[in-house]
Amino acid sequence: xxxxxxxxxxxxxxxxxxxxxxxxxxxxxxxxxxxxxxxxxxxxxxxxxxxxxxxxxxxxxxxxxxxxxxxxxxxxxxxxxxxxxxxxxxxxxxxxxxxxxxxxxxxxxxxxxxxxxxxxxxxxxxxxxxxxxxxxxxxxxxxx
Numbered sequence: 686x687x688x689x690x691x692x693x694x695x696x697x698x699x700x701x702x703x704x705x706x707x708x709x710x711x712x713x714x715x716x717x718x719x720x721x722x723x724x725x726x727x728x729x730x731x732x733x734x735x736x737x738x739x740x741x742x743x744x745x746x747x748x749x750x751x752x753x754x755x756x757x758x759x760x761x762x763x764x765x766x767x768x769x770x771x772x773x774x775x776x777x778x779x780x781x782x783x784x785x786x787x788x789x790x791x792x793x794x795x796x797x798x799x800x801x802x803x804x805x806x807x808x809x810x811x812x813x814x815x816x817x818x819x820x821x822x823x824x825x826x827x828x829x
Contacts, residue, residue: 692820693720694727714809716802726802729817732757761819768818772797779815780804787813 689709692698697720703709709730712718716726733754772795775782779798785791797818800808808815 690731690733691718691720691728692731693723693725695720695723695725696820697722697725698731714802714806729820732761732819762821765819765821768795768797771795774798780808783808783813783815784811787811 686702686704687706687709688700688702690698690700699721701709701718703712709718713728718728719726720728775796775798777799779796780800782791782796782798783800786793786796800815805815805817
């Protein structure tokens with residue numbers, strides 16, 4: 686069993702258990718993972734620190750987890766900032782534009798934007814490369 690911290694498009698956070706990572710991917714692709722608050726099926730995994738048991742005790746687990754979370758949040762911020770600064774934003778035309786680029790009908794360039802789960806499934810089924818952009822983690826100076 687694997688536990689994922691998830692978040693919907695409306696920023697409702699929740700957790701769910703899956704038999705394996707592949708089970709989550711399959712259920713998510715079929716639109717079966719939904720937010721318990723608003724029923725949105727536009728759900729993605731949140732960045733979370735792995736829970737790993739070890740034999741050496743180098744620091745309290747809470748210190749290690751806090752440092753890992755801080756590192757992962759910073760990495761997500763950097764990835765998102767890089768994409769926003771260097772890629773073309775195409776809004777809700779992402780699926781169409783990604784397909785046009787893939788099929789040579791539009792100039793080759795890096796893009797980002799919005800797409801529905803159904804559009805993403807169709808792109809992936811057709812071999813068009815795409816990946817979700819990480820959610821922007823909260824500003825560390827504003828976190829309790």
